[in-house]
Amino acid sequence: MLLAEVEYARPTSVDDAVRLLGAHDGARPLAGGQTLTNVMKARAAAPDVLVDLNKLEELRAISRSSDGLELGAMVTLAELVRSSEVAEARPILAEVAAKIADVQVRNRGTIGGNICSNDPTNHLPPVVSALGATMTVRGADGERTVPVDEFFLGVYMTAVAPGELLTSITVPAGSGADGFASIPIGRDGTCIVNAAASIADGQARIALGCVAATPVLLTTAPEEAAVREAVRGANLDPPSDVHASAEYRRHLAEIVAVRAVQEAAS
Amino acid sequence: MTEPIRSQLIAVEVNGERHERDVEARRLLVHFLRDDLDLTGTHVGCDTGNCGACTVLVDGVAIKSCMMLAVQADGSSIQTVEGLAPDGELHPLQQAFTSFHALQCGYCTPGMLMSAKHLLDHNPEPTEAEIRRAIQGNICRCTGYVNIVEAIAAAAKGGGA
Numbered sequence: 001m002l003l004a005e006v007e008y009a010r011p012t013s014v015d016d017a018v019r020l021l022g023a024h025d026g027a028r029p030l031a032g033g034q035t036l037t038n039v040m041k042a043r044a045a046a047p048d049v050l051v052d053l054n055k056l057e058e059l060r061a062i063s064r065s066s067d068g069l070e071l072g073a074m075v076t077l078a079e080l081v082r083s084s085e086v087a088e089a090r091p092i093l094a095e096v097a098a099k100i101a102d103v104q105v106r107n108r109g110t111i112g113g114n115i116c117s118n119d120p121t122n123h124l125p126p127v128v129s130a131l132g133a134t135m136t137v138r139g140a141d142g143e144r145t146v147p148v149d150e151f152f153l154g155v156y157m158t159a160v161a162p163g164e165l166l167t168s169i170t171v172p173a174g175s176g177a178d179g180f181a182s183i184p185i186g187r188d189g190t191c192i193v194n195a196a197a198s199i200a201d202g203q204a205r206i207a208l209g210c211v212a213a214t215p216v217l218l219t220t221a222p223e224e225a226a227v228r229e230a231v232r233g234a235n236l237d238p239p240s241d242v243h244a245s246a247e248y249r250r251h252l253a254e255i256v257a258v259r260a261v262q263e264a265a266s
Numbered sequence: 267m268t269e270p271i272r273s274q275l276i277a278v279e280v281n282g283e284r285h286e287r288d289v290e291a292r293r294l295l296v297h298f299l300r301d302d303l304d305l306t307g308t309h310v311g312c313d314t315g316n317c318g319a320c321t322v323l324v325d326g327v328a329i330k331s332c333m334m335l336a337v338q339a340d341g342s343s344i345q346t347v348e349g350l351a352p353d354g355e356l357h358p359l360q361q362a363f364t365s366f367h368a369l370q371c372g373y374c375t376p377g378m379l380m381s382a383k384h385l386l387d388h389n390p391e392p393t394e395a396e397i398r399r400a401i402q403g404n405i406c407r408c409t410g411y412v413n414i415v416e417a418i419a420a421a422a423k424g425g426g427a
Contacts, residue, residue, distance in 0.1 A: 007291060
């Protein structure tokens, strides 16, 4: 498919990327392109300028500090899977990244792209929600941090405003008691429903995906009965589609929440 | 280049040969390979990033060339299915696909071969499960995958991939 005409810029610094994003209405960052390219083919998005982030090495770093694990927004899913820092600090990120799509897509697709596209069926928004991540966003006025609870605003919408760029995701150092469960279409396909969980101080923080426009966060005791009660109490109103009715998704949400917490506790 | 442009002169090395072309920013890498360089071994299947028929190696990494812009490949080294047998002698993977009848219509085969090459470059002795995961992004609607998996395993055992 021929794409509509578009302009292209390849900045060599984050500051330059932010300047370009702010200087052109209709400019959009191009990360791995595994979603955006297809959205452009379908004419569902028509950016005027693509600001290619692929030469920004400063967005590809993975580092550990006393604050936890800092992941550059352009870290690819394949890099998450094989990173020794991720494996030591929060292996759930690698475990889930390995479930996304296929080898070729993981080689190009990025953590920042998966999070910022915020398709309700994406894997990583619930994961970073359950882990209590902090997002670093840079704009013309400098840098700000956004707690994950305030980051996801709607379908395909996040707190990253036009002219801004997500630069890194900081995941707090945790006990590693994290889990993920999903009901995908096919072995590693698109999720019908998914859940991520992290247990700390005797409480499970659960984020449910695919059941609302943004991840649904619940905090509860980690026992199965409490988890089921918490999910039922959330009064989920999930969408119905060809893969699952709303009622079935509600049923599955309870099950994947329990499984995610059980994995976290094991 | 830090100001937006509509087209750009790019230089790429494809199967060991250097090419320079002026390409529009909107041009997909797969169209650049097929239409500008006449390397039609790389196929367009679904054009939505699902089927993997357009898989090529960019700097040794398997990617779907319908989801990368040609301008993004500037400065890179690309290998396509044509690069597997530069002197006409079949690559061990191609020989194994022939021996094991790992194709019927053949449309998915270039992508399958490049994904298999990427696997064996990084993991010379894969298990069956690893082979199946490695070609998860390549869809074949004819064979049911059994012969493809056996062919990749045989090429790995032959040690020459």
